[in-house]
Amino acid sequence: MRQRQVVQGTRRAREFEAFVAGASGRLLHTATLLTAEAPDDNPRARRLLTLALAHTYACWDRLRGEDPYDRARQYLALRFAHGAWRRHGLLLRGRTHPTSPLALLTPQERLIVVLRLYEGVAEEQAAALLGLPTERVRIMCDRATASLLHPPRATAPAVVGAKAKVAAS
Protein backbone atom coordinates (compact mmCIF):
# COMPACT_ATOMS: atom_id res chain seq x y z
CA MET A 1 0.00 0.00 0.00
CA ARG A 2 2.69 2.42 1.10
CA GLN A 3 4.90 1.39 -1.79
CA ARG A 4 2.09 1.98 -4.24
CA GLN A 5 1.62 5.47 -2.87
CA VAL A 6 5.31 6.19 -3.30
CA VAL A 7 5.23 4.89 -6.87
CA GLN A 8 2.20 7.05 -7.64
CA GLY A 9 3.91 10.04 -6.08
CA THR A 10 7.02 9.68 -8.21
CA ARG A 11 4.95 9.19 -11.36
CA ARG A 12 2.94 12.26 -10.51
CA ALA A 13 6.12 14.27 -9.91
CA ARG A 14 7.56 13.10 -13.24
CA GLU A 15 4.38 14.01 -15.10
CA PHE A 16 4.23 17.40 -13.48
CA GLU A 17 7.88 18.07 -14.22
CA ALA A 18 7.32 17.23 -17.86
CA PHE A 19 4.32 19.53 -17.93
CA VAL A 20 6.31 22.40 -16.40
CA ALA A 21 9.18 21.85 -18.80
CA GLY A 22 6.80 21.91 -21.76
CA ALA A 23 4.44 24.68 -20.77
CA SER A 24 6.47 27.18 -18.78
CA GLY A 25 8.13 28.88 -21.76
CA ARG A 26 4.89 29.69 -23.50
CA LEU A 27 3.10 30.59 -20.28
CA LEU A 28 5.92 32.91 -19.27
CA HIS A 29 5.71 34.61 -22.65
CA THR A 30 1.97 35.01 -22.15
CA ALA A 31 2.49 36.44 -18.67
CA THR A 32 5.15 38.84 -19.89
CA LEU A 33 2.84 40.06 -22.64
CA LEU A 34 0.08 40.56 -20.08
CA THR A 35 2.19 42.56 -17.67
CA ALA A 36 3.89 44.40 -20.58
CA GLU A 37 7.33 44.02 -19.07
CA ALA A 38 10.65 43.71 -20.84
CA PRO A 39 11.50 40.06 -21.76
CA ASP A 40 14.66 40.06 -19.61
CA ASP A 41 13.22 41.91 -16.62
CA ASN A 42 9.83 40.47 -15.75
CA PRO A 43 9.38 39.93 -11.99
CA ARG A 44 5.59 40.30 -12.10
CA ALA A 45 5.24 37.85 -14.97
CA ARG A 46 7.44 35.33 -13.15
CA ARG A 47 5.35 35.68 -10.03
CA LEU A 48 2.16 35.15 -12.02
CA LEU A 49 3.66 32.09 -13.69
CA THR A 50 4.84 30.59 -10.39
CA LEU A 51 1.43 31.07 -8.81
CA ALA A 52 -0.42 29.61 -11.79
CA LEU A 53 1.84 26.55 -11.92
CA ALA A 54 1.65 26.06 -8.15
CA HIS A 55 -2.13 26.15 -8.41
CA THR A 56 -1.97 23.55 -11.17
CA TYR A 57 0.30 21.42 -8.97
CA ALA A 58 -2.17 21.65 -6.10
CA CYS A 59 -5.10 20.47 -8.22
CA TRP A 60 -3.11 18.00 -10.36
CA ASP A 61 -4.89 14.95 -8.91
CA ARG A 62 -8.32 16.41 -9.47
CA LEU A 63 -7.89 17.31 -13.13
CA ARG A 64 -9.69 14.17 -14.35
CA GLY A 65 -8.58 14.36 -17.95
CA GLU A 66 -8.86 18.14 -18.17
CA ASP A 67 -6.00 19.91 -19.92
CA PRO A 68 -3.55 21.18 -17.26
CA TYR A 69 -2.27 23.86 -19.63
CA ASP A 70 -5.79 25.19 -19.98
CA ARG A 71 -6.20 25.24 -16.23
CA ALA A 72 -2.91 27.07 -15.68
CA ARG A 73 -3.72 29.62 -18.39
CA GLN A 74 -7.15 30.22 -16.91
CA TYR A 75 -5.71 30.80 -13.46
CA LEU A 76 -3.04 33.09 -14.88
CA ALA A 77 -5.60 35.20 -16.73
CA LEU A 78 -7.94 35.45 -13.75
CA ARG A 79 -5.13 36.29 -11.39
CA PHE A 80 -3.92 39.00 -13.73
CA ALA A 81 -7.45 40.39 -14.18
CA HIS A 82 -7.92 40.47 -10.42
CA GLY A 83 -4.60 42.23 -9.83
CA ALA A 84 -5.26 44.74 -12.59
CA TRP A 85 -8.66 45.51 -11.11
CA ARG A 86 -7.23 45.98 -7.63
CA ARG A 87 -4.55 48.36 -8.84
CA HIS A 88 -7.06 50.09 -11.09
CA GLY A 89 -4.76 50.70 -13.99
CA LEU A 90 -2.85 53.70 -12.66
CA LEU A 91 0.14 52.04 -11.05
CA LEU A 92 0.14 49.30 -13.61
CA ARG A 93 0.27 51.65 -16.55
CA GLY A 94 3.19 53.47 -15.03
CA ARG A 95 5.18 50.29 -14.80
CA THR A 96 4.79 48.99 -18.35
CA HIS A 97 7.98 48.77 -20.30
CA PRO A 98 8.12 50.70 -23.58
CA THR A 99 9.79 47.83 -25.45
CA SER A 100 6.85 45.53 -24.83
CA PRO A 101 4.68 45.22 -27.95
CA LEU A 102 1.50 45.74 -25.92
CA ALA A 103 2.67 48.66 -23.75
CA LEU A 104 0.14 51.02 -25.38
CA LEU A 105 -2.91 49.04 -24.30
CA THR A 106 -4.82 48.99 -21.03
CA PRO A 107 -4.54 45.83 -18.89
CA GLN A 108 -7.94 44.56 -19.97
CA GLU A 109 -7.22 45.12 -23.65
CA ARG A 110 -3.93 43.29 -23.22
CA LEU A 111 -5.70 40.41 -21.55
CA ILE A 112 -8.22 40.10 -24.36
CA VAL A 113 -5.67 40.46 -27.14
CA VAL A 114 -3.33 37.91 -25.58
CA LEU A 115 -6.08 35.39 -24.90
CA ARG A 116 -7.69 35.77 -28.31
CA LEU A 117 -4.71 36.17 -30.61
CA TYR A 118 -1.64 34.79 -28.86
CA GLU A 119 -3.29 31.89 -27.05
CA GLY A 120 -6.02 31.36 -29.63
CA VAL A 121 -8.86 31.06 -27.12
CA ALA A 122 -12.28 31.23 -28.77
CA GLU A 123 -14.27 34.45 -28.35
CA GLU A 124 -17.01 32.74 -26.36
CA GLN A 125 -14.56 31.08 -23.99
CA ALA A 126 -12.64 34.30 -23.39
CA ALA A 127 -15.92 36.12 -22.75
CA ALA A 128 -17.08 33.45 -20.31
CA LEU A 129 -13.74 33.49 -18.52
CA LEU A 130 -13.77 37.27 -18.06
CA GLY A 131 -17.51 37.57 -17.46
CA LEU A 132 -18.06 39.89 -20.43
CA PRO A 133 -20.52 39.73 -23.33
CA THR A 134 -19.06 38.14 -26.47
CA GLU A 135 -19.79 41.29 -28.47
CA ARG A 136 -17.73 43.39 -26.10
CA VAL A 137 -14.79 41.00 -26.33
CA ARG A 138 -14.91 41.23 -30.13
CA ILE A 139 -15.12 45.00 -30.12
CA MET A 140 -12.31 45.42 -27.61
CA CYS A 141 -10.13 42.99 -29.54
CA ASP A 142 -10.74 44.88 -32.78
CA ARG A 143 -10.06 48.23 -31.18
CA ALA A 144 -6.88 47.00 -29.54
CA THR A 145 -5.69 45.46 -32.81
CA ALA A 146 -6.31 48.73 -34.61
CA SER A 147 -4.46 50.80 -32.03
CA LEU A 148 -1.55 48.37 -32.09
CA LEU A 149 -1.17 48.51 -35.85
CA HIS A 150 -1.75 52.26 -36.12
CA PRO A 151 -0.45 53.65 -32.85
CA PRO A 152 -1.58 57.18 -31.97
CA ARG A 153 1.22 59.68 -32.62
CA ALA A 154 1.10 61.55 -29.29
CA THR A 155 -0.06 60.40 -25.87
CA ALA A 156 -2.26 63.51 -25.45
CA PRO A 157 -5.42 62.06 -27.08
CA ALA A 158 -5.16 58.97 -24.91
CA VAL A 159 -4.99 61.11 -21.76
CA VAL A 160 -7.98 63.18 -22.90
CA GLY A 161 -9.84 59.97 -23.66
CA ALA A 162 -9.05 58.59 -20.21
CA LYS A 163 -10.24 61.81 -18.60
CA ALA A 164 -13.44 61.74 -20.63
CA LYS A 165 -14.00 58.15 -19.51
CA VAL A 166 -13.49 59.13 -15.89
CA ALA A 167 -15.84 62.09 -16.27
CA ALA A 168 -18.46 59.92 -17.96
CA SER A 169 -18.37 57.25 -15.30
Add this chain to the structure above:
Amino acid sequence: MNRSQREAAVRQLMERASPQVPADLYGDVVRRGTRMLRRRVVARRLMWLALFAASVAFAVWALTARPWVEPPSTTTPPMTGW
Protein backbone atom coordinates in the same frame (compact mmCIF):
# COMPACT_ATOMS: atom_id res chain seq x y z
CA MET B 1 -6.16 45.07 -44.68
CA ASN B 2 -8.86 42.68 -43.61
CA ARG B 3 -9.48 41.20 -40.24
CA SER B 4 -7.38 38.04 -40.51
CA GLN B 5 -4.42 39.98 -41.89
CA ARG B 6 -4.61 42.41 -39.02
CA GLU B 7 -4.77 39.56 -36.52
CA ALA B 8 -1.80 37.85 -38.13
CA ALA B 9 0.17 41.09 -37.93
CA VAL B 10 -0.57 41.48 -34.23
CA ARG B 11 0.33 37.85 -33.64
CA GLN B 12 3.67 38.42 -35.31
CA LEU B 13 4.20 41.52 -33.19
CA MET B 14 3.60 39.51 -30.04
CA GLU B 15 5.82 36.60 -30.96
CA ARG B 16 8.98 38.63 -31.37
CA ALA B 17 10.93 38.53 -28.10
CA SER B 18 10.66 35.46 -25.95
CA PRO B 19 11.63 35.64 -22.25
CA GLN B 20 13.99 33.19 -20.60
CA VAL B 21 12.43 30.76 -18.10
CA PRO B 22 14.20 31.01 -14.71
CA ALA B 23 16.17 27.92 -13.77
CA ASP B 24 14.75 27.46 -10.27
CA LEU B 25 11.15 27.61 -11.45
CA TYR B 26 10.30 23.95 -10.89
CA GLY B 27 11.53 23.86 -7.28
CA ASP B 28 9.74 27.09 -6.49
CA VAL B 29 6.50 25.85 -8.02
CA VAL B 30 6.61 22.54 -6.16
CA ARG B 31 7.40 24.28 -2.88
CA ARG B 32 4.48 26.67 -3.28
CA GLY B 33 2.14 23.99 -4.54
CA THR B 34 2.96 21.71 -1.60
CA ARG B 35 2.31 24.57 0.78
CA MET B 36 -1.05 25.22 -0.88
CA LEU B 37 -1.99 21.55 -0.56
CA ARG B 38 -0.94 21.42 3.08
CA ARG B 39 -2.96 24.54 3.85
CA ARG B 40 -5.98 23.03 2.18
CA VAL B 41 -5.64 19.85 4.24
CA VAL B 42 -5.33 21.87 7.46
CA ALA B 43 -8.36 23.98 6.53
CA ARG B 44 -10.43 20.89 5.77
CA ARG B 45 -9.42 19.31 9.06
CA LEU B 46 -10.32 22.44 10.97
CA MET B 47 -13.69 22.54 9.25
CA TRP B 48 -14.48 18.95 10.21
CA LEU B 49 -13.32 19.61 13.74
CA ALA B 50 -15.61 22.63 14.04
CA LEU B 51 -18.51 20.63 12.63
CA PHE B 52 -17.91 17.84 15.11
CA ALA B 53 -17.64 20.25 18.05
CA ALA B 54 -20.86 21.97 17.00
CA SER B 55 -22.77 18.69 16.76
CA VAL B 56 -21.49 17.54 20.16
CA ALA B 57 -22.49 20.85 21.70
CA PHE B 58 -25.93 20.61 20.15
CA ALA B 59 -26.43 17.06 21.42
CA VAL B 60 -25.42 17.98 24.94
CA TRP B 61 -27.69 21.00 24.94
CA ALA B 62 -30.62 18.98 23.59
CA LEU B 63 -30.17 16.27 26.22
CA THR B 64 -30.01 18.75 29.07
CA ALA B 65 -32.68 21.23 27.94
CA ARG B 66 -35.08 18.63 26.39
CA PRO B 67 -36.89 21.12 24.16
CA TRP B 68 -39.35 18.45 22.92
CA VAL B 69 -40.94 17.93 26.36
CA GLU B 70 -44.07 20.01 26.89
CA PRO B 71 -43.34 22.62 29.56
CA PRO B 72 -45.53 22.44 32.70
CA SER B 73 -48.57 24.65 32.48
CA THR B 74 -48.41 27.98 34.26
CA THR B 75 -52.01 29.17 33.71
CA THR B 76 -54.06 26.36 35.32
CA PRO B 77 -53.66 26.02 39.07
CA PRO B 78 -52.82 22.53 40.23
CA MET B 79 -55.91 20.50 41.12
CA THR B 80 -55.58 19.37 44.67
CA GLY B 81 -57.95 18.12 47.34
CA TRP B 82 -60.84 16.29 45.62
